[in-house]
Amino acid sequence: MNVTIPPGLDPGVRADLVAREKEYCRDLQRSGEWAHIWRCAGQYANLSVFDVADNEALHRILWNLPLFPYLSVEITPLAQHPSDLAAD
């Protein structure tokens, strides 16, 4: 996810959006659907791993992100690799 918040956005609105985004993300981490989130070094972007039932669940999560209007999201579906020890 790449984040592009307009520089002219009211600072209070921006702070509220970022705070709500953090709480939303942490709730989904607690439920297990947002499995990992990493900051992409040097970028206002993150790399996240979701563990969801289906595409609709992923869409719901992304669509409801408070920062959704300011995100560009690239999605790569993942499957288990046969060499992964966890596959045994």
Ligand SMILES: O=C(O)CC1=CCC(=O)O1
């Ligand atoms: O700061 C970001 O990368 C955007 C974001 C997604 C979830 C969150 O808490 O922040």
